[in-house]
Amino acid sequence: AQTVTQSQPEMSVQEAETVTLSCTYDTSESNYYLFWYKQPPSRQMILVIRQEAYKQQNATENRFSVNFQKAAKSFSLKISDSQLGDTAMYFCAFGFTGNQFYFGTGTSLTVIP
Amino acid sequence: DSGVTQTPKHLITATGQRVTLRCSPRSGDLSVYWYQQSLDQGLQFLIQYYNGEERAKGNILERFSAQQFPDLHSELNLSSLELGDSALYFCASSGGSINTEAFFGQGTRLTVV
Numbered sequence: 001a002q003t004v005t006q007s008q009p010e011m012s013v014q015e016a017e018t019v020t021l022s023c024t025y026d027t028s029e030s031n032y033y034l035f036w037y038k039q040p041p042s043r044q045m046i047l048v049i050r051q052e053a054y055k056q057q058n059a060t061e062n063r064f065s066v067n068f069q070k071a072a073k074s075f076s077l078k079i080s081d082s083q084l085g086d087t088a089m090y091f092c093a094f095g096f097t098g099n100q101f102y103f104g105t106g107t108s109l110t111v112i113p
Numbered sequence: 114d115s116g117v118t119q120t121p122k123h124l125i126t127a128t129g130q131r132v133t134l135r136c137s138p139r140s141g142d143l144s145v146y147w148y149q150q151s152l153d154q155g156l157q158f159l160i161q162y163y164n165g166e167e168r169a170k171g172n173i174l175e176r177f178s179a180q181q182f183p184d185l186h187s188e189l190n191l192s193s194l195e196l197g198d199s200a201l202y203f204c205a206s207s208g209g210s211i212n213t214e215a216f217f218g219q220g221t222r223l224t225v226v
């Protein structure tokens with residue numbers, strides 16, 4: 001079975017600080033992609049960052065970076081220099097060829113001014 | 114703009130009624146996914162279509178059905194509506210290959226009264 005676990009339902013961080021959101025997953029597939037999606041109060045689902053499972057190098061997008069540990073099946077998201085606009089629900093997900101995407105239950109992040 | 118169009122954006126209907134939600138995927142995307150998100154909840158996968166064929170089914174009620182048409186747009190039909198069906202319904206699309214993330218529409222907010 002394919003599962004995604006986000007063990008932190010809620011987190012908060014002071015503006016300009018760094019925060020790390022955790023995600024673990026389970027799959028028997030060897031080729032897959034991992035994603036972090038952001039859902040702000042507008043409820044729009046926005047892709048934050050993507051990681052190819054076959055790449056060892058961790059993906060980075062501006063202030064967002066991941067720590068991908070394939071053997072441990074761990075995929076955490078680090079947000080640096082947190083901004084008020086980062087306040088949102090964050091979903092970890094993975095997908096593989098021709099199949100559905102599997103989402104975690106989400107982590108609600110609040111950035112405190 | 115993700116390129117995925119969902120209509121209508123909002124829908125209010127009475128219990129026992131039937132509604133149809135529509136989704137136009139991004140140009141060239143073959144896969145369409147439907148998700149249900151109740152208030153403050155995660156994403157519940159309902160169903161996936163790939164190039165007109167049902168590819169995967171999740172926790173979709175028997176009162177719900179979907180289809181994907183030759184032009185690749187998709188419709189989600191919800192019948193005998195109950196108060197508990199009130200939710201945000203997302204459509205997402207992808208190219209179907211491992212190199213493509215899911216692109217989400219803005220969702221249809223369904224309120225059953």
